[in-house]
Amino acid sequence: MTTIDTFGTRMTIGGEAHEGAGGFPVTNPATGETLALAPEASEAQIDLAFRAAADAFPAWAADEAARRTALREAAAALSAAAERIAPVLTSEQGKPLRLAHGEVLGAGMWLDYYAGLDLPRTTLQDDDRAYAEAVLRPLGVVTAITPWNFPVYIGVAKLAMALRAGNTVVLKPSPYTPLSTLLAGEILAGVLPAGVLNVVTGRDHLGPLVTGHPLVRKITFTGSTATGRAIAQAAAPRFTPLTLEMGGNDAAVVLADADIEWTAERLFAAAFDNNGQACVAPKRVYADRRVHGALVDALAERARAAKVGDGFDPASELGPLNNAAQRDRVADLVAEALASGGTAVTGGRAVPGGGFFYEPTIVTGVSDGVRLVDEEQFGPALPVMSFDGVDEAVARANNSAYGLGASVWGTDTDRAAEVARRLEAGNTWVNTHVALAPHQPFAGWKSSGVGIEGGHWGLESFSAVQLAYRAKL
Structure with a gap:
């Protein structure tokens, strides 16, 4: 068994550690006993996380070379911390330690892959009248909600796509497995600019706060179909773009x-x-x-x-x-x-x-x-x-x-x-x-999903297509 260190009581918001407004128990599935208390974010802290992400967005979106470098450094930092993260993941999720270790290393592969992936540009016209191309632009602040079965792997995969596209992120993990995500967030905060990644934790009542915040420009979710429907309803009033990876049979x-x-x-x-x-x-x-x-x-x-x-x-x-x-x-x-x-x-x-x-x-x-x-x-x-x-x-x-x-x-x-x-x-x-x-598309049909993750398709799903048209004089 591993010892849960004090990181389990802190969230990463705006690049800084924040104590929660309260704590909620995380259970050890191997014993059924309480493993640790995780921080319960307040509504004010949720708002602070989104404002930190919005403030960090312009500079992050503007410098593609810096994003590539930061993602490579993030991949190296996460992989180097696999021995530290894996025991925490096993403690709260239950999977064998060797699989937890592999999950962390697999997550690092997503960061490294997207660091090397080019943003596509498509030339549409190049003649005497004009030069026109379709380019991808970042959306803004992304809400990422992740499940308890592969919390590190799925959470980091979403981060890799969103950050490479130039967005900033507020990440909320499942209340069943917040501790490994908090630790990964602490490690990634050491190499990412302040506010680019913000990790907030709490029970399910925080869901509407992170999906309905006025600064959200994209929601990505992996979890049950029932929760996916609720998120789609929350996104509808503002027509917030969605990627929903839901249940499967x-x-x-x-x-x-x-x-x-x-x-x-x-x-x-x-x-x-x-x-x-x-x-x-x-x-x-x-x-x-x-x-x-x-x-x-x-x-x-x-x-x-x-x-x-x-x-x-x-x-x-x-x-x-x-x-x-x-x-x-x-x-x-x-x-x-x-x-x-x-x-x-x-x-x-x-x-x-x-x-x-x-x-x-x-x-x-x-x-x-x-x-x-x-x-x-x-x-x-x-x-x-x-x-x-x-x-x-x-x-x-x-x-x-x-x-x-x-x-x-x-x-x-x-x-x-x-x-x-x-x-x-x-x-x-x-x-x-x-x-x-990471290079393959991953999408569900029918009630299993909306949108695509993986490869250039995933990058495009975290972007807006913009027509860049220059008339020639």
């Missing part, structure tokens, strides 16, 4: 020619990454009836072998669920599926003792219409169903309000790719699931 389609052992190994790793707490992870599997039984057996074997335990135990592969409400939701969905005729081939119950642990669970004998299949469970429970033809599999995979990711598995990769092209999701993969990188 990703389907994985396993074809008859799939290598079952190979597929099960990779499918289990993807579905149970971060203990299933990933928006873009396989959450329902459709397997050709001819291989369904073998796939279930192979997945169950891996689930039984997975070591569940405290993230500070080097042997732990899966940590706890992040919070009691999420553990209880997973338990309720599994219980309802079993009451509807499903079978837990392995798992199916909470781990006795302290903390928010739940056994890795493989469920069969259920179908569409059961909540475990239709809803995003966001935990270590995976329903595996059979199908009799590819058309059926595609129709069932697409029969969802969500459209974040999907994958197809088979040895005939051309055929698998043809099936993947029919799936209604912003991200599709063949023989893998969750292959993400």
Whole structure:
């Protein structure tokens, strides 16, 4: 276990440390006990953060070379602090320490990538009459709201895009995982100009204050679809631009020619990454009836072998669920599926003792219409169903309000790719699931998202297109 230092009581506003107006408890998911008190921002401190960001915006937006340099320095500082941040992340989120360390290093990659990415300029006209081009201009102050499953990685990815485009940021992390973000913010404040990044923490009642502030020029959010809808409503009166990366109920389609052992190994790793707490992870599997039984057996074997335990135990592969409400939701969905005729081939119950642990669970004998299949469970429970033809599999995979990711598995990769092209999701993969990188677009369809992050598309989403037209004399 790590010791939470005094940074857990301070927010970074205008480049300075600020005590909160009060404190709220952060829970250790491995024990269920209070880990530390995090600062609760007051309305006045929220306003101070936005004014600091607005004051810093003109100089930051004006000097592109300085932004590139600052982002490179930020990437180096964050990566150098991985050993310091990772234990805090494990303590409050629950993930194994090696995964927490990888999350911090992955976050640094986003900063470094965007430091080297050029702002595109498109020549539209160059003749005797005029020279015209389309250029990107920064928007102003960005509100970034981040989730509890990958707080450092997702938070820094948003920062990288917003800051490279020339915006300044007010960042509010989830109240379940504020401490690692506060520490990362403290480290980044050491290399960024004052006011460029401001980290404020507090419980959910602060949401309307950071989305509805009059200085906000862009909102970026990752979290549940229900919260995304509320943010969209808050943005509507001022027509504030949005990027919403919301829930997912990703389907994985396993074809008859799939290598079952190979597929099960990779499918289990993807579905149970971060203990299933990933928006873009396989959450329902459709397997050709001819291989369904073998796939279930192979997945169950891996689930039984997975070591569940405290993230500070080097042997732990899966940590706890992040919070009691999420553990209880997973338990309720599994219980309802079993009451509807499903079978837990392995798992199916909470781990006795302290903390928010739940056994890795493989469920069969259920179908569409059961909540475990239709809803995003966001935990270590995976329903595996059979199908009799590819058309059926595609129709069932697409029969969802969500459209974040999907994958197809088979040895005939051309055929698998043809099936993947029919799936209604912003991200599709063949023989893998969750292959993400800073240079790629990441977007959800339907209720899974609005806007794009990653690559030059993400940079453009944090910018306004301006026509620069010069008539020739």
